[in-house]
Amino acid sequence: MGDATDCAIAAVARSAQEWGGFLLVGHGVPMELLTRVEEQIKGLFALPALEKERAARGGGYGYGVPPYILSFSKLMWSEGYTFSADDVRSEFRRIWPNGGDDYMRFCDVMEEFHKEMRALSKKVLDMFYKALGISADHIGEVESQIRDTMTTTMHLNMYPKCPEPERAMGLAPHTDSGFFTLILQSLVPGLQLLRRGPERWVTVPAVPGALAVVIGDLFHILTNGRFHSVLHRAIVNQDHERVSVPYFLGPPKDMKVAPLPAAILPGRKAEFRSVTWREYMVVREKMFGKDASALAMLRVTEDERDAELAPGMN
Ligand SMILES: C=C1C[C@]23C[C@H]1CC[C@H]2[C@@]12CCC[C@@](C)(C(=O)O1)[C@H]2[C@@H]3C(=O)O
Ligand SMILES: O=C(O)CCC(=O)C(=O)O
Numbered sequence: 001m002g003d004a005t006d007c008a009i010a011a012v013a014r015s016a017q018e019w020g021g022f023l024l025v026g027h028g029v030p031m032e033l034l035t036r037v038e039e040q041i042k043g044l045f046a047l048p049a050l051e052k053e054r055a056a057r058g059g060g061y062g063y064g065v066p067p068y069i070l071s072f073s074k075l076m077w078s079e080g081y082t083f084s085a086d087d088v089r090s091e092f093r094r095i096w097p098n099g100g101d102d103y104m105r106f107c108d109v110m111e112e113f114h115k116e117m118r119a120l121s122k123k124v125l126d127m128f129y130k131a132l133g134i135s136a137d138h139i140g141e142v143e144s145q146i147r148d149t150m151t152t153t154m155h156l157n158m159y160p161k162c163p164e165p166e167r168a169m170g171l172a173p174h175t176d177s178g179f180f181t182l183i184l185q186s187l188v189p190g191l192q193l194l195r196r197g198p199e200r201w202v203t204v205p206a207v208p209g210a211l212a213v214v215i216g217d218l219f220h221i222l223t224n225g226r227f228h229s230v231l232h233r234a235i236v237n238q239d240h241e242r243v244s245v246p247y248f249l250g251p252p253k254d255m256k257v258a259p260l261p262a263a264i265l266p267g268r269k270a271e272f273r274s275v276t277w278r279e280y281m282v283v284r285e286k287m288f289g290k291d292a293s294a295l296a297m298l299r300v301t302e303d304e305r306d307a308e309l310a311p312g313m314n
């Protein structure tokens, strides 16, 4: 994948525009490592509830479902754990205060996974740049700043077997807010993307060793809407538990994100205002449960565009 072919780049461009996601194979992260990651996560969630509660979510990180999930009426049939990929050892002392073998094994595997995923995420970003027509030898200052400062957040989802799957939801429909997400999923399907025209939920197949890639809202802004941030959800099933590990890539929380000039098509203008991830999360929280989307709030209106044109026209 390091030297992705023109054909692969064209496929990335097409799926990022039309779907907002795709399955990535041949990425080089060893399948055997992915299996170990899944085993460790199942072990973590199998711990007694009281031990997991020690790490109860606070300040955004820790055990428990993400807060936004609580604003949906349907029962969420899942457990979650969010942490900064760079702080595995300190974070999981909350679960295993005295360290020990289980703690060491868990941290070793997660750190190995993080190292591989971090390297892969840079390759994926470069593929996206190429897919936008930004060639490797003409990468601008902003593009390389993004490449050098991208942050990584890991989230673990466990969806237990559900006796009445049609009455529950694994994870409510949402878009990821960052740049893009690489998702490792069990061999049990459950992730669904909303396909447009006409709208329908499409299940992402569980392909051994494949990673699902999903475009987030800040990438939608960065690409001036050329790449589509896709609404997705996770459903549950009666017969198998399922684990997924989204690896979220995004800017540092206070970096301003605006459409990349090099990504704006000829004859078009920037269609989104600049925003930081932190600011975006505030806007999005306000929009939950309402009809309008947070992205729509950041769209430059016709009036604003006219106002911008006006001085030059006088
Ligand atoms: C780095 C991230 C990405 C977050 C916020 C923060 C930590 C937890 C992530 C999730 C995980 C579950 C869905 C989501 C929508 C949620 O509520 O929490 C995600 C969200 C986002 O993509 O916005
Ligand atoms: O379980 C999945 O496959 C999707 C999880 C997801 O979308 C998320 O945690 O943001």
Ligand SMILES: [Fe+2]
Pocket (backbone or CB within 6 Å): 174, 175, 176, 232, 246
């Ligand atoms: Fe997601």
